[in-house]
Amino acid sequence: MSNRNSSVGVNLGGLTYYSSEIKFVDVAKESSNWITQRWGNHAWDTHELAKVNMRQDGYPASLPDDMALEKLVLRSLSHPPSGVYTILYDGEGDIEINLLHYQKVYTGKGRMLINVTIGQAGIGIKLRRTNPANPLHNLRVILPGFEARHEHFPFYPLFLESLVRYSEFRYMDFLHTNGHTPEPTTWGSRKHTTYHTQAGTEGGSLEYAILLSNMLGANPWFNMPHAADDNFVMQFAKQVNQTLRPDLRVYVEYSNEVWNGIFRQNHFATEKGHSSGLDSGWKAAFKYYNKRSHEMAQIWRSIYGASDKLVLAWAWQTGYQDYTRQALEDLGTRVNDFTALAITGYFTCDLTSKHISSLPSMTYNEVLSICTNYIQNKTRSSFSYFMGLAKARNLHLLMYEGGQHIVEHAPQHEQITNKLVDINENDIMETLNRNLLDVWNDVVTKHSTSVGGLFNYFSSCGQYSKYGSWGMLEYTGQPYSSAPKYRAVQKFISSQSHNTEVAPRCSFVDLGSVSYGCFLVGNRPYCGSTTDRGQKWTIENGALGPTKTPVEVTA
Known part of the structure; x- marks a missing residue:
C-alpha cells in the first residue's frame, strides 16, 4: 500500500497492438482486429471481414477454403520482450507465425513454443483453417516465462511495478472513451474477457x-460512454459496487472532453442538444452534457446512495475559463448532485505558438526558463481561478489530466518534432514536472480533503512522436x-509519503x-495461497523453502 497517502493518479494508456505499454502477459489481449486474406490475392487486407461468420467471442465459426485471417501483436515497438513465446489455443485449426524469423522449439495440439527476437514488424498470427465442428478460439500469445501463471495473474509485472505508487487509475483510454462504439452502447454490447482482443473502439473489459x-x-x-443507455450505466455501477474492493473509492465522469471538437462525443452531444430542443446553437453541447451527466450521476447515486466512496466529477474546457463558467451556470442547482469539478493542468510554455520561430535553436536552459515562468504564473493563475470556482459551488477540485503539452499543431515539421521529442527526453522535464506538481499542491491539494486535490498525470506510458510526447515512460520497463517525467512524479510522491510500512500485515x-x-509470520515475509481468506496459508516459497504445509497466521 505504498500509494496510501498519494495525491497522484495516472491515466493509463490505451489497448492497441502498437502500444508501448505492455499490460498483459498474454499479448493477444492487445492484438489488432482480424484482417482477411485470400490465397492467390497479394493484398494485405481484402476487407471482407463482414463476410465471415463470427462467433460472439470474435473468432470465426468457419472460414472459406481460400480465406485466412490475420492479426498483429507487438507492432512498431522499440523494446519488445524477446525469448520463448508460448502460443496456446482451444479448438481445432491451423496457426501460422508471420513477419519475423523464429525457431520452433515445440509444437503440439493447441500449444506451440517459438524462440523469437521481435523487430518493428511485430508478430503476425495467421489463422489458416478452423474446424467448423470445433472452431479454434481462446488464442493466447504469452510472453516468455508466464505460461504457468497467465490465467491467475494476467498483468505484466513490469506494468504493475510502474503503477504501484498511484492512488488512482483513470481508465479513459483503457475503456476507449473517445469515439466509443457502438451507438447506442448497451450492456449487451460490452467487451467480455473472453473476446479475441481487448483492443478496439468498444474498450477493454470492465472486469x-x-x-x-x-x-x-x-x-x-x-468514464461512461457518451452513447451509453440508462441500463448500461446502471449495470456498470452495480458491477463496480459488487466487485470493487470495499476500501476503494470510485470516480465517475460522463465521457471525456465533450467540449472537444476532435472527438465524436462532442458531435454527438451537439446533435442531441439540437434534436432535443435544448439549444439551437453552439451551447447545445454543454447543455446536453449537463443533462446527460446529471442523469448519469443520479443512476450511480441510486446504487451507492450518499456514500463517500462515490465521487462524481463534472468537467468542461479548462483553457477557456468563461466557457466553463457559462456551462456551470447552465448546470444550476443540478451541481448539488456532483462531488467535484475536474480540470486539466498542462503546461505548453507557448513554445509552438509564441516561440515557434526561435524554438529550433533554443537551448535547454532557455526552455527551462520560459516554462518555469509559464508554470509559476499562467498555470498557477488557472489553478487558483478554478479552485475559487469549485469552492463557490461547494465542489472539490480534481485534475483529470495534467502534465506537459509541448506538441506542435498541424502541419508538423520534422525539425520541430525532433526538437520537441528531444526536450521531452531531457532532464529539464524532471524539474518542470516537479514544478507543476508543487504548484498544484500549493494551490489545491494542501487546501483539500482526501477527496479533492487529486493530480491525474497524462499519461502512464507512450512512444514519443509528432502526435505528442505524453508518456511518463516511453515503454514498459524503461x-x-x-525517464525524467517519471522521476519527477515518483520523487513528488515520496515527498508526500508519511508511511512507515509499505504493506499491511496481510494482503x-x-x-x-x-x-x-504476501503475509507476515512474526517479522518474516512469505508468499502463498489461502482458501479461507487468510486464516490459514499454504506457503509457496519463502524462508522455509517450498512447502505445502498450512501455516496459521494471526489477523
Whole structure:
C-alpha cells in the first residue's frame, strides 16, 4: 500500500497492438482486429471481414477454403520482450507465425513454443483453417516465462511495478472513451474477457479494470460512454459496487472532453442538444452534457446512495475559463448532485505558438526558463481561478489530466518534432514536472480533503512522436534513469509519503475460491495461497523453502 497517502493518479494508456505499454502477459489481449486474406490475392487486407461468420467471442465459426485471417501483436515497438513465446489455443485449426524469423522449439495440439527476437514488424498470427465442428478460439500469445501463471495473474509485472505508487487509475483510454462504439452502447454490447482482443473502439473489459484496481489498491476513475443507455450505466455501477474492493473509492465522469471538437462525443452531444430542443446553437453541447451527466450521476447515486466512496466529477474546457463558467451556470442547482469539478493542468510554455520561430535553436536552459515562468504564473493563475470556482459551488477540485503539452499543431515539421521529442527526453522535464506538481499542491491539494486535490498525470506510458510526447515512460520497463517525467512524479510522491510500512500485515487478491498474497509470520515475509481468506496459508516459497504445509497466521 505504498500509494496510501498519494495525491497522484495516472491515466493509463490505451489497448492497441502498437502500444508501448505492455499490460498483459498474454499479448493477444492487445492484438489488432482480424484482417482477411485470400490465397492467390497479394493484398494485405481484402476487407471482407463482414463476410465471415463470427462467433460472439470474435473468432470465426468457419472460414472459406481460400480465406485466412490475420492479426498483429507487438507492432512498431522499440523494446519488445524477446525469448520463448508460448502460443496456446482451444479448438481445432491451423496457426501460422508471420513477419519475423523464429525457431520452433515445440509444437503440439493447441500449444506451440517459438524462440523469437521481435523487430518493428511485430508478430503476425495467421489463422489458416478452423474446424467448423470445433472452431479454434481462446488464442493466447504469452510472453516468455508466464505460461504457468497467465490465467491467475494476467498483468505484466513490469506494468504493475510502474503503477504501484498511484492512488488512482483513470481508465479513459483503457475503456476507449473517445469515439466509443457502438451507438447506442448497451450492456449487451460490452467487451467480455473472453473476446479475441481487448483492443478496439468498444474498450477493454470492465472486469480487467476492476481486477487491476483491486490488485494494486488504486481507486478507479471510470468514464461512461457518451452513447451509453440508462441500463448500461446502471449495470456498470452495480458491477463496480459488487466487485470493487470495499476500501476503494470510485470516480465517475460522463465521457471525456465533450467540449472537444476532435472527438465524436462532442458531435454527438451537439446533435442531441439540437434534436432535443435544448439549444439551437453552439451551447447545445454543454447543455446536453449537463443533462446527460446529471442523469448519469443520479443512476450511480441510486446504487451507492450518499456514500463517500462515490465521487462524481463534472468537467468542461479548462483553457477557456468563461466557457466553463457559462456551462456551470447552465448546470444550476443540478451541481448539488456532483462531488467535484475536474480540470486539466498542462503546461505548453507557448513554445509552438509564441516561440515557434526561435524554438529550433533554443537551448535547454532557455526552455527551462520560459516554462518555469509559464508554470509559476499562467498555470498557477488557472489553478487558483478554478479552485475559487469549485469552492463557490461547494465542489472539490480534481485534475483529470495534467502534465506537459509541448506538441506542435498541424502541419508538423520534422525539425520541430525532433526538437520537441528531444526536450521531452531531457532532464529539464524532471524539474518542470516537479514544478507543476508543487504548484498544484500549493494551490489545491494542501487546501483539500482526501477527496479533492487529486493530480491525474497524462499519461502512464507512450512512444514519443509528432502526435505528442505524453508518456511518463516511453515503454514498459524503461530504466528510471532515462525517464525524467517519471522521476519527477515518483520523487513528488515520496515527498508526500508519511508511511512507515509499505504493506499491511496481510494482503491478498481474491481469484475465485483461492486468494494469493504476501503475509507476515512474526517479522518474516512469505508468499502463498489461502482458501479461507487468510486464516490459514499454504506457503509457496519463502524462508522455509517450498512447502505445502498450512501455516496459521494471526489477523
